[in-house]
Amino acid sequence: MVILLIVSLLLSAFFSGSEAAFLSLQRGRLAKLIKDKIRGAEEIAKLLEHPEKLLATVLTGNNIVNTAAASIGTALVISIFKNNDIPNSISVLIATIIVSVLLLIFSETIPKTIAVRNSEKVALLAVKALKKVSYLFFPFVWFLEKISKITGRLFGIKDASIISEEEILALIDERQQIGEADPDEAQMLERVFKFNDTKLFEVMTPRTEIVAIDQTCTLASFLEIYKNHTHSRFPIYLGDIENITGTISAKDILTGLSEKTITETSTVADFQRHAYFVPETKLVSELFTEMRLYGYKIALLADEFGGLAGLITLEMLMEEIVGKVGEEGQLIANEIEELGENTFLLDGATRIEDISETINLTIPDGDYETIAGFVLYNLGNIPSVGDSFMHENYRFEITEMKNVRIEQIKITKTRVIKNLK
Known part of the structure; x- marks a missing residue:
């Protein structure tokens, strides 16, 4: 009976650990496992497509082995104290306490802690066995699913999505902090979610x-x-x-x-x-x-x-x-590009306030919002490539035009030569 008790505790640990591993497995990591073609990853994804079925399987298995452990433990303790004139009621109480402690420590706390810290490994190790168990417990699982859905409808509980918007945003932030997500891509994903809620x-x-x-x-x-x-x-x-x-x-x-x-x-x-x-x-x-x-x-x-x-x-x-785009759909990757020491290439659509943050240059307020507007204001006409003017100790030169639109401007800081006496 000791062996049967140990087997029951191990099976309980398996179900508890599997539950913790599957539910704590990050969806981003699972997607990477599938992309890397790790064996068992796709099977995990299929089980997670129906979380209610997965939970029903785990809970059914856990309840069966926990009940078995309690029964075996009780029978074992009663047989030990049988010849010691100890009442059966006391033996049952002692058995209940011992089995509860064993289940709590070896079948709940330890396996769940290990599973949460190693969710990928545990899930990959457990997925095949769990899949077979789900077939074995199919009648019980089907019955529990139906009861769960009926109860949910009675109390007006709606099905929740497996992954919420908040969870995805938190995951993006987490991946970005540890360097596993490109900042530009992460920012774009965040904008996509915001896009659907913005008026x-x-x-x-x-x-x-x-x-x-x-x-x-x-x-x-x-x-x-x-x-x-x-x-x-x-x-x-x-x-x-x-x-x-x-x-x-x-x-x-x-x-x-x-x-x-x-x-x-x-x-x-x-x-x-x-x-x-x-x-x-x-x-x-x-x-x-x-x-x-x-x-x-x-x-x-x-x-x-x-x-x-x-x-x-x-x-x-x-x-x-x-993010920032140019004329009707052209993406501006870098509005201000540093070509060398004190030389910058600017997109004509660069806003005035953005320039002072990058270049030590003061542009006076006026009826213009962009660097192209400032150039037009100073030149007084529609310019051509090569036209230039000086502002403070900076030289502004038109380097690219599109029809009559200023596309790019090169700004170069010139040396100030002082008269020596």
Whole structure:
């Protein structure tokens, strides 16, 4: 009977350890095991696809062997004290205490501690045996599953997902801290989750910051505005900004001017497109789907009173997932690139406030948001590649243009030569 008791305790330890190992196994690590084609990893994943079945199997096995251990332990103690005139009730009490302590130490605490600390190894070792046990206990497992589901419905308990959004975000953070996740990829994954919960008013350009154009504005006047606000699209209005009549694309106008198919005396109304209005409380993910489906590049947001609340572009929505992007979908990997000592290459879309953080350069406030706007302000005309000017002791040179748009600028710090007397 001693051998039977030991076997029962070992089987109990197996079920307890298996439960702890499977439930503590990180899904990210399991995915890596599958990717590395580790034997048994796919079987673990299949068992975890139905956690209620896995738990029913483990609990059924554990209860059976624990009951067996208690019965064997009781019979063993009674047989030992049989000739000592000790009442059976006392023998049963002693047996209960001894078996409970043995189960607690050797079948619960020790195996679960080992399993949690070595979840991958334990799960891989246990998966085949556990799979066979699940077939053996199939009738019991099926019955427990049905009872569990019926009870859940009676109490209004809904099935929970195996992995919650919070768990995935915590896992991403953990992998990033120990160097197993690329920071850019981790940040993008976090943005994807945030993307589905964010409303438009949280990321829009508010009404007070909108650069809108009167529809009677000539192209010559528009170019003056565009020098300081190099946006890709603008809303246009008649009389008042609350009366938005449409939108225009800067690309259409600049292309027409460069190809000389239009003149500067034309008005922006000639390039007017349909204005797409949506409520500011709409989800970012919903608008993103609509804009891609219908081909809209800009949307105007209306508040609860029907007034203009702000605007948002497809580019801005993309930035919510991938970070800073360039003109309509071109990713800007590095806005500021250091070419050498005191020499920097900047993307034209680099924001003014970002420059002072990297380069020891002070750019005065003005009616511009980007470095391209600052360059246009100083040159006073649409530049060509090679055009340059000095600001403080820095030389600004245009290195790349796209039509009339400034793509790249090189900034070089020059030496200050002092007169020696």
